[in-house]
Amino acid sequence: xxxxxxxxxxxxxxxxxxxxxxxxxxxxxxxxxxxxxxxxxxxxxxxxxxxxxxxxxxxxxxxxxxxxxxxxxxxxxxxxxxxxxxxxxxxxxxxxxxxxxxxxxxxxxxxxxxxxxxxxxxxxxxxxxxxxxxxxxxxxxxxxxxxxxxxxxxxxxxxxxxxxxxxxxxxxxxxxxxxxxxxxxxxxxxxxxxxxxxxxxxxxxxxxxx
Numbered sequence: 001x002x003x004x005x006x007x008x009x010x011x012x013x014x015x016x017x018x019x020x021x022x023x024x025x026x027x028x029x030x031x032x033x034x035x036x037x038x039x040x041x042x043x044x045x046x047x048x049x050x051x052x053x054x055x056x057x058x059x060x061x062x063x064x065x066x067x068x069x070x071x072x073x074x075x076x077x078x079x080x081x082x083x084x085x086x087x088x089x090x091x092x093x094x095x096x097x098x099x100x101x102x103x104x105x106x107x108x109x110x111x112x113x114x115x116x117x118x119x120x121x122x123x124x125x126x127x128x129x130x131x132x133x134x135x136x137x138x139x140x141x142x143x144x145x146x147x148x149x150x151x152x153x154x155x156x157x158x159x160x161x162x163x164x165x166x167x168x169x170x171x172x173x174x175x176x177x178x179x180x181x182x183x184x185x186x187x188x189x190x191x192x193x194x195x196x197x198x199x200x201x202x203x204x205x206x207x208x209x210x
Contacts, residue, residue, distance in 0.1 A: 004044030005062035042107035042117035063146035064091035070139030116161035
């Protein structure tokens, strides 16, 4: 289990059994505390994956409440079908085969905003033929234990990055993604695409990229 966090104390720990029980059951928990100012959960997750030793990687938000036994059951199912993955949002949970994660290059660190970096990897996995299974919400019971903070700036940043993701991986018809009746909204989306083509796509994707 890999937990990216900006805080020294992680709420998700309250949902986990004692450390002795984790060791007994062969569960590795890696907390990546961002003390270096990345401010990017995508970078923290990649760092955690780089040092993880398990065959199945499970990424969990630091403010997630969950049923630990249900999470282990879901991980076992991915072990049996490694060409599939489990994905949930709010809170973000990804359960995926280690080799698949590295083959795909990990999380794209150009997407730093929570709610976007995880969607980008989800759409990339689907684009390259990996199957997203219906997340077992009834068993895992994920819930956010810390309220999300939203403002206008964050909303537009999210819209920008989601627009690029949907265009890159053809998640929806281009007309549906880019067309807007309001001219300002229409211009904004085309500017986002041009910025990606001319600038962002040339930047290094992740710590796994050369």
